Amino acid sequence: MTGRLGSSCVVVVVEVVASFVTCLSSSPSPEKCELPPLRVRTGGFISEGRRYITTNRKSKAMAPTAVDSKRISDITEDGSMDRRGNPAVKAKTGNWRSSILLLVNYGLVTCAFFGVGVNLVVFLRRVLHQDNAEAANSISKWTGTVYIFSLIGAFMSDSYWGRYITCAIFQMIYVTGLVILSLASWFLLVKPTGCGAAGEHCDAPSSAGVALFYLSTYMIAFGNGGYQPSIATFGSDQFDETDPREARSKVAFFSYFYLALNVGSLFSNTVLVYYEDEGRWVMGFWVSAAAAAMALVLFLLGTPNYRHFKPTGNPLTRIAQVFVAAFRKWRAEVPRSELLHEVDGDESQIAGIRKILHSDQIRLCTVTQVEEVKCILKMLPIWLCTIVYSVVFTQMASLFVEQGTTMNTNIGSFHVPAASMSVFDILSVLAFIAIYRRVLVPVMSRLSGNPQGLTELQRMGVGLVVGMAAMVVAGVVEVERLKRVGAPDQPSSLSVLWQVPQYALIGASEVFMYVGQLEFFNGQAPDGVKSFGSSLCMASISLGNYVSIMLVSVVTSLTAGDRRPGWIPGNLNSGHLDRFYFLLAALSLVDLAVYVACAVWYKGIKLDSNEEKANKITVHV
Known part of the structure; x- marks a missing residue:
């Protein structure tokens, strides 16, 4: 420099x-x-x-x-910079002073997101008059779109904008979408005012209202999806991996990141869901918009203290160059391994001779480019195995809620909204994060010799097992619910509290699966595609939602017809939702077997030492 x-x-x-x-x-x-x-x-x-x-x-x-x-020693050695482009000073930038602000920002964004998303299936049924299968598929499409947009956010972050600009732009889109949704619900959708409570449907919506509803919800999906992978990576950027103390803090950050997600959604899943279930949809949406706006303000307030990394350019071009070069050279004879090493540094190995640059990049790629592609390809089998778990996870926002609405939701004189049962998922996450860090890590570190207790791959495997158990429990609860159905059009007498175990198991599985995924894909992704690594976790959820849509459609087409209601009919009392849950458990078992084979085969990424790089910085006078 x-x-x-x-x-x-x-x-x-x-x-x-x-x-x-x-x-x-x-x-x-x-x-x-x-x-x-x-x-x-x-x-x-x-x-x-x-x-x-x-x-x-x-x-x-x-x-x-x-x-x-x-x-x-006062300057970070990982290449991070302050906002002026100077090397970042540890005492003035990053670390927990910045990451705590980002955690609060993420908690507020999550509060806004779940203020809309967690009860959206009920909104579709009561306000837009969709049936159970249609509403479940609409939710899966929307949720899937949220996370597929994470790939766009990761691409812009790694390639052109950088993490900070990407987070800021997509949060602005997010806030705009929430404001439009609030206005559309206020003036066009929730008619008459206060409609949409339990057992009370609204007037048929106008075409303009429906159009604004879908425009706003998909703006929310676009804004939240583009923001998600960048904020996770941007938060981890605030810690210098070459500093042992900050490296330990970086590992802890991902647990607190998932903790912030669940703390943020706790308010939405309790207070906001209750008022929305009582027909106060407009108020709930405006509170969500206010939370998102507050999150954006807090994010911008931390601007002077953030650490930044420069975007590395379009990774797709580098990846494509490797495949094109490999295709054009597939007949070439491979030389001896000792001839494949590059000369390190900016100068020629021969004194006084200028170094010759690479020839056509479409014909010849660097070893770094090739290894970057190899790292991504090696992660793909692991990533594909997480999609089935995401199918299991997405049932919590759709079929779990629809199942709960057909149960006894009264505890004494108090009415429990079916969507608010997801609070037990949140409480389970909070509890298991504490249990894992305080109990399991010390015990497993002594047994395995790994200071983290379990490796990321081992934690993801545990998450698959617990998620499979959640589907078995949900199926058993549905069997018991059907036994206690009186009139076909009336809810079962089985208490909605019977759903607590399935929600709690999903929460426990998240701690192992999604926290493990965040650490694995962020840690194993090459430096040039860090946000892409984080987006793989989001893309897994996205594809899980789309696979869920496909499964629901296939199951409905195969089981319904000839006067048969099918497994997931409009009236769940005449269906067999339990069989669908057991089907997901069986698919999870097959997926677990494939995952174990892939995890045994996987070999982690090997990176150059930062200490050696730190000794190569030159001052030009």
């Missing part, structure tokens, strides 16, 4: 030149000249760990002085 020198550096430059001339006049070998300790500041920062005196021949490195090392 070229230093920006002020007039105060003139004395230093003169001393350097004089010493260098003296050295040249007294030594026949200019490349062996050494100078006294040199300290150069660039914009207030020491920008090198080793000083280089450059002649027309190969540079000679000098070890840093004690003063230099002390000042360099």
Whole structure:
């Protein structure tokens, strides 16, 4: 990096030149000249760990002085920068001072998202007059779209905008969508005012109202989806992996990140869901819009203290170059392995000779590009195995809620909205995060020798097992619910509290599966595609929703007809939702077997040491 020198550096430059001339006049070998300790500041920062005196021949490195090392230790060594593009100072940027603000931001965004999403299936049935299967598929499409948009956000973040700009832009889109939804519900959809409570349907919506509803909800999907992978990676960017203390904090950050998600959704799943279930949809949507706006303000307030990484350019181009080059060279004879090594550094191995640049990139790619593609390809089998779990997870927002509405939702004189049962999922997540970090990690670290207790792949495997158990329990509850059905058009007498175990098991599985996924895909993704790694977790949820749509459609077409209501009819009392749950449990068992084979086969990414890189920074005088 070229230093920006002020007039105060003139004395230093003169001393350097004089010493260098003296050295040249007294030594026949200019490349062996050494100078006294040199300290150069660039914009207030020491920008090198080793000083280089450059002649027309190969540079000679000098070890840093004690003063230099002390000042360099105040600067991050992972390449992160402050907002002005200078090396980030540890005491003034990043770490928990910034990540806590991002956690609060994420909690508020999540509160807004679940304020709309968790009860949306009920809104579709009561306000837009959709039946059970149609509403379940609409929710799956919308949720799937939320997470498929995460790929767009990750691409823009890694390639062009950077994480900070990406988060800011998509949050603005998100807030706009929530405001439009609130206005559309207020003036066009919730008619008469207060309709949409339990057992009370609204007037048929106008075409303009329906159009604005879908426009706003998919703007929410676009904004939230693009924001999600970038905020996770941006939060982890606030910790320097080369600092042991910050590296430990970075591991803890992902657990707290998922904790923030569930704390944020706790308010939505209790207070907002209750008022929305009573017909106060407009109020619920406006509260969600206010939470999202507050999150955006907090995010912008932290701007001076964030650490940033420069976008690395279009990763798709680099990946495509590897495949094109491989295709064009597939007949080439592979040379001996010792001939495949590149010469490290910016200079030729031969003194006085300029280094020749690569030829056509479509014909020849660097080893780094090839390894980047190999890392992504190796992660894909693991990622594909997580999709079935996402099918299981998405039932909590659709069929679990529809199942709950056909149960006894009264506890004494108090009415429990079926959608608010997801609070037990949140409480389970909060409890199991604490149990995992305080109990399981110490025990498993002693047994396995791994300081993290379980590896990311092991945790994801546990999540698959617990998710499968949740489907078995949900199926058993449905069997018991059907036994207690009186009149065909009346709810079962079975209490909705019987759903607590299935929600709690889903929450426990999330702690192992999704926290493990975040750490795995973020840690195993190459540096140039970090946000893409985080987006794989979101894309898994997206495809899980689309696979759920396909399964519901296939099951309905195969089981309904010839006067048969099918497994998931409009009236669940005449269906067999239990069989659908057991089908998902069977699919999870098959998926688990495939996952174990893929996890055993997988070999982790190997990265170059940052310590070696830190000794190669050059000051140009």
